[in-house]
Amino acid sequence: MKNYADDVRKVLDENFDKFSNLADYIWEHPEPGLIEYESSKKLMEFLKDEGFEIENPISGMETAFKATYGNSGPVIGFSVEYDALPGLSQKRGSATKEELVPGGAGHGCGHNILGVGALGGAVVLKDLIENEKLDASVVVVGAPSEERDGAKTFIGRDGYYEGIDIMLTWHPESKNAIWNGGSLANIIVTYNFKGTTSHAAAAPQLGRSALDACELMNVGVNYLREHVVDSARIHYAYLDVGGNAPNVVQSHATLYYFIRAAKIDDALNIYERINNIAKGAALMAGVEVEINLKGALADFSPNLYLSGVLYDSIKEFGTPKFDEDDLKLAKELYETLDDNTKKAAVENMTYLYGDELAKEQIANHIATELAPFDGKYGKMEVISSDVGELSHYVPTAQMFLAASPVGTPLHTWQMCSSAGGSIGKKTLYSAIGSLATCGLKAALEPEVIEKAHEEFDSVIGKYEAPIPEDLKIRDPNIES
Ligand SMILES: [Zn+2]
Known part of the structure; x- marks a missing residue:
């Protein structure tokens, strides 16, 4: 040879x-x-x-x-x-x-x-x-x-x-x-919550807290952990906590999630379930949520x-x-x-x-x-x-x-x-x-x-990208 x-x-x-x-x-x-x-x-x-x-x-x-x-x-x-x-x-x-x-x-x-x-x-x-x-x-x-x-x-x-x-x-x-x-598949996503600000003491009834929604969402996800595949890894960070004043109801807050699993299909399934938790949290807090998929990659x-x-x-x-x-x-x-x-x-x-x-x-x-x-x-x-x-x-x-x-x-x-x-x-x-x-x-x-x-x-067979047609990669001049 x-x-x-x-x-x-x-x-x-x-x-x-x-x-x-x-x-x-x-x-x-x-x-x-x-x-x-x-x-x-x-x-x-x-x-x-x-x-x-x-x-x-x-x-x-x-x-x-x-x-x-x-x-x-x-x-x-x-x-x-x-x-x-x-x-x-x-x-x-x-x-x-x-x-x-x-x-x-x-x-x-x-x-x-x-x-x-x-x-x-x-x-x-x-x-x-x-x-x-x-x-x-x-x-x-x-x-x-x-x-x-x-x-x-x-x-x-x-x-x-x-x-x-x-x-x-x-x-x-x-x-x-x-x-x-x-290696682990990974779905990269941010959840932007938008509520209504108010004086937290004088008019709490008028406020709808985006920060509350973040906390409720994370609690929901932490319960979800018991019911996902073993290989799953779910991590989050706060990108925006809505300010640093406790006496102001937070009208905006953002969570940043990595959702991982040994197979891309499992990661996508968990992603859908986490989206529902985010929507549920928004409903509970009386705020809106915007789900922004940033990227995704297969195992x-x-x-x-x-x-x-x-x-x-x-x-x-x-x-x-x-x-x-x-x-x-x-x-x-x-x-x-x-x-x-x-x-x-x-x-x-x-x-x-x-x-x-x-x-x-x-x-x-x-x-x-x-x-x-x-x-x-x-x-x-x-x-x-x-x-x-x-x-x-x-x-x-x-x-x-x-x-x-x-x-x-x-x-x-x-x-x-x-x-x-x-x-x-x-x-x-x-x-x-x-x-x-x-x-x-x-x-x-x-x-x-x-x-x-x-x-x-x-x-593998036929594969479809885990991101939509119109999603663009982060603009390095705008987003750090
Ligand atoms: Zn490397």
């Missing part, structure tokens, strides 16, 4: 510097969701120079794009993210918490290498298609604001995933593994067949290889984790790797081996990601590669430090190589796409 990884490595080795520089640029320009202006511009310029045709903006988002190379043969897709997190500015390669820009944003989820890793996979595959005159096409979809807005839901609803045969992506993590567990449904192909590709190309300095930094960063985090890391690593291999990874302070994958669904990641939404449009596989010490949580200064420095570069190399190897296999062996679609048709 042909070794695709060798072909990929040849092209990647010739080009790795430019990917590495691109990842540095993204890390040095950390921009939170929907304002990734510099990052998205740079990525689009890069792809344009590589011969991709760019569509931008898409779905009304200036920082979202679709880049296409070729117009025949199988269409291999790569999903790219590049948003940073507010307040996570951190010096790269440092084992102490040191802000680079006081109060600034930072790549605490490693999306600098996530984005360039997936983009690199696409570009290397494009080079191979070009060099070998293969009949295949490559598509890169750049989706902003993974962290908070679920942009892929809007991109999917608007048809930009149509025509893509398979989608590949990855996430920097503290382990090397296939993401074969799901991640990994395509197991395609995940198996990706797993073989990581094995063929190889997991990240770290040098002495990387291992030293990994040890120092690992020491900054608290005992509970380390304990959870042992449990997690043991679940994934089995006893012996887990011990070895922990002793190294950073994962170097690939966790075994048996082709079955694994334990759900109790988080939400809009890759879930994407996985309902296109057969999707994603992997984790270690870009930080064992047990490092995402959204931390440690991840920002690690993924931005030399460790992240080793991970980037492996990510590009593994994704390109998988893409090349899918481009050359028709059964990859056939089998992935067979599974997709039986597990």
